[in-house]
Amino acid sequence: MITTSEDVAKHAGVSRATVSQILNGRGQRFAEATRDRVNQAARELGYEPSSAGRTLARGSSDFVIALIPHTTFGPTLQDFFSRMTDELATHGLTLVLRLSTPSAASLGRVIASMKPAAVFSLTRFTDEERALIGSRGVLGLDPDSTGDTDYNHAIGLLQGRTLIAHGHRRLAFAHLADARQDPFGADRELGLRDACLEAGLPEPESIGLDVTPDDAARALDELSGTGIAVACYNDDVATALLSAATRRGWRVPEDLALIGMDHTTLGRLTLPPLTTLDFDLETAAEAAIERILTTTGHADATQHPQRHAALRVVPGGSI
Amino acid sequence: MITTSEDVAKHAGVSRATVSQILNGRGQRFAEATRDRVNQAARELGYEPSSAGRTLARGSSDFVIALIPHTTFGPTLQDFFSRMTDELATHGLTLVLRLSTPSAASLGRVIASMKPAAVFSLTRFTDEERALIGSRGVLGLDPDSTGDTDYNHAIGLLQGRTLIAHGHRRLAFAHLADARQDPFGADRELGLRDACLEAGLPEPESIGLDVTPDDAARALDELSGTGIAVACYNDDVATALLSAATRRGWRVPEDLALIGMDHTTLGRLTLPPLTTLDFDLETAAEAAIERILTTTGHADATQHPQRHAALRVVPGGSI
């Protein structure tokens, strides 16, 4: 019922060793006729190598684990990972997603049992995670280890620079109050802080809120009055603040300026529409995929030039 | 560096066979002292069995693959799968997430190589997927196969009944125009249709839209005038329609009634706030987890009574 390399070998009239070599791209030294027969046989029989067998023999599997942050997994991230799944698959790597849990213990178990080729994360590993990954001798890829652009810092920076370019002088960062939902908040606030620094402005204020009318109103009270420009964790946060501000008669952007992040569809529905940032996911995914392929030895480092993920300001009426 | 069952065996002064039996819960027949020594040794050495070795020996792995629909993966679904991950882990099963792709081919490859204990999906398998899963002899769990409540039908039904109970007589269903984002739409519309049927009302109208101001406005034009009550695919759709209606001076709910789904935080921010449905995820997750455990033989069928997932109407001002 299930086709093994043995079946393929018989069908092609060669040994399992030969089948293995050829199917894994190490078949240059074989006669072309042999290669054809083997490939042919594999195709005819619908052969799919057993991951378990291969993992046991090789010591590590073809799985790549992507840790997904406990944040809204919208179309943007979906597309990112869809793309990554497909692209890695063409190189024989299987991407599986794992929700990142507060405790790293379960990650440890998964790594030990799967022996993945790599563990990838869009966000920085926690110290615990890093230790775990290292101790198992697994390749860990996070923004730090890959030397990739730190997108989150760049996001805060761009939000800040954009606000400042529009003449704003008193800035604030608005987090999501629920820390689990705010995985990128700290880095983004640092970016905003640096924008203030380079412009000689005072440090930004910092608030946190739940995306509810009441809590957004409460958060507004935490600001030191009107005339502040707020860089928001995402468009939802910006929408909540916009709604609360409107409700109390503050004009946006005169009394409160807001810049969001994510360029969500709902952010287009507010009045005024949000000014926000758009993340060029395509480029970011490209870079991440290439990192994985080269570090796992599945592609040449020089094959594709390294590109930079582009952040773009989406004009609106809120700053 | 990596601890094997051999290491544990030596450490405990027994054979690998014994270690295997005891660590897999088939150790009743061993002397208590032996069991203790083995468990102790495993703990001391931080032993994590190799999934590959076990899979090879057993023929199937401890992985459970959850197919995640190409839809917004918000906090609701996140919590659902987090819970499932943890719960299955305590029974030795490892949940991995796969984005469901349009083509089932990649699923086929993953199944063949991982030999999962089960493939789980919140949405009905496509025929292609079902065939694939069956041909590999893998356990497939979707709403059909488990005989679980068809949540989506129930959602449309409840939306319809709620609207009708409020005196609405002309109903419509609003899909997301992008079919990939609308995986549950068809079933929900059927539920709405049945609500109309049982009340002796004409069939609901059907529209589809993107969540943008312009497209929502266009969608309103598709309705046969004012005085219609729309059951929306989700709160985002309802928000878009609400925004477009307000813009053109329609009163909600007098000229256009709207009921959403998901009870999102942003849906609380509209004026009027949306009437919507809340899904008792806890119960649903419970049921799904139990299904997986019993069908894979990891728990007794009678251990927990089967509960029903509860849908709840969240009052608002939009119907």
Add this chain to the structure above:
DNA sequence: CTGAAAGCGCTTACAG
């Protein structure tokens, strides 16, 4: 250019 053999880490009859 190709194959026989050993081994990866586990489990499962089977024998004692």
Add this chain to the structure above:
DNA sequence: CTGAAAGCGCTTACAG
């Protein structure tokens, strides 16, 4: 009550 042995499906030196 416990262990020796075979086998799961693959890959990798090594020999020819």
